[in-house]
Amino acid sequence: MTDAPQLHWVNAGQAHSALWRSQSDMAPPKRVQLADDTLKADTAYRLACEGTALLWQGDFQNARQLLQAMARRIDRNPKKMGTTPAESFHLHRQAQAQRARILAMLLVPLEADYRIPLRRAPTVEAACMMVYGPTAQSSVVSLRELQGLIGAHEWHKKGVDIPALGGRIYPQHGVFSPLRGEYVDLVASAPLPTLDVAFDIGTGTGVLAAVLAKRGIKRIVATDQDPRALACASENLQRLGYAAQVELLQTNLFPTGRAPLVVCNPPWVPARPSSPIEYAVYDPDSRMLLGFLNGLASHLTPNGEGWLILSDLAEHLGLRSRAFLLDAIHNAGLQVLERHDIRPRHPKASDSTDVLHTARAAEVTSLWRLSQLAPIHPATKG
Secondary structure, three states: OOOOOEEEEEEOOEEEEEEEEOOOOOOOOOEEEEEOOOOOHHHHHHHHHOOEEEEEOOOHHHHHHHHHHHHHHHHOOOOOOOOOHHHHHHHHHHHHHHHHHHHOOEEEEEOOOOOOOOOOOOOOHHHHHHHHOOOOOOEEEEHHHHHHHHHHHHHHHHOEEEOOOOEEEOOOOOOOOOOOOHHHHHHHHOOOOOOOEEEEEOOOOOHHHHHHHHOOOOEEEEEEOOHHHHHHHHHHHHHHOOOOOEEEEEOOOOOOOOEEEEEEOOOOEOOOOOOHHHHHOEOHHHHHHHHHHHHHHHHEEEEEEEEEEEEOHHHHOOOOOHHHHHHHHHHOOEEEEEEEEEOOOOHHHHOOOOOOHHHHHHOOEEEEEEEEOOOOOOOOOO
16 A cells, blocks of 8 residues: 555645555545535635635535535536537536646545544445455545535436336446446347347346346456446346356456347447546447447358447447448448347436527437448359
8 A cells, every 4th residue: 555645735734644545546635624614615615716725624514515515616607618519529628627627635544444534524434445445544535525425326326227127226336327228228129139138238227138137148258458347237137137147357348259149338429538437438439339329240150240339429429420330330340130129218408598508409329220331252254
């Protein structure tokens, strides 16, 4: 732990330090000031905007209220709109990143056993243990991150109902939650080319592997690069009774061999993530999308199908064109057999106050059924 980042501050002329925790890979703030219940929201907001972190020493519930007050001050600023959907998206992302940086400046201490040594503090030991693991050191974390851990722990305890499974998926912190169920419905209803073997590329919580298992596929190889995702998928598949049908494998994209069905639900938006957690949503330069397409033909059996589950939100945002996608499919030696579409049901699709409302309202999620491009045989002379 000697190489772990440390937060440093001074109290009553004495230097102090503690382990710095950040799941977003945020560096420890360089300027730290102790703060308590006497701190006014306007002052806290100004200090945070200037890059001064506030290490809280007062009542925990007052810290929560202060964070909400700081958020309100940020949200009072008018939202910038670009002249194009792509420019509006990038301005929106910049505003989100700035908002996150400011709110991350309110810090709380954690004891070595993850107790919060503040008045009226909640019990967070289980949530912290799930994400950070066992430790013997006191540490400091942003209150905003801690709230995220608590929320993720509650989701993990109660789970997400998946009608297509007739059961629940229990996401873990840092693993994309299947709250948008329309893509799951597409996989649950598309005609299966096989009941023998399938690959699930980038399995995440294991929800699509579970859907394929429920539909009767005898053997599924589900891959992911993230050990947390594989642990989450393993737990979910055990709960649902499909562990014997699914082999979990830590690898980038494809396992070795071929299958008559290969399924992939890559991140839908080709933009740079601002933290490791966002890699489930943002696919810089469409790397995973192109990696899947370019490797698919060599992992399909003859007459096999690749299912690409992809939203067209990026097209409506001006970040990727339909022509780019179709060219990528063709250049990978693939052809489109059929496309199944579904409209989103999430609340943002109908929220007219959302900066990206126009694009979200037009969004369609599709399951593209792909196969190897049929060879062109030269005409024989008669």
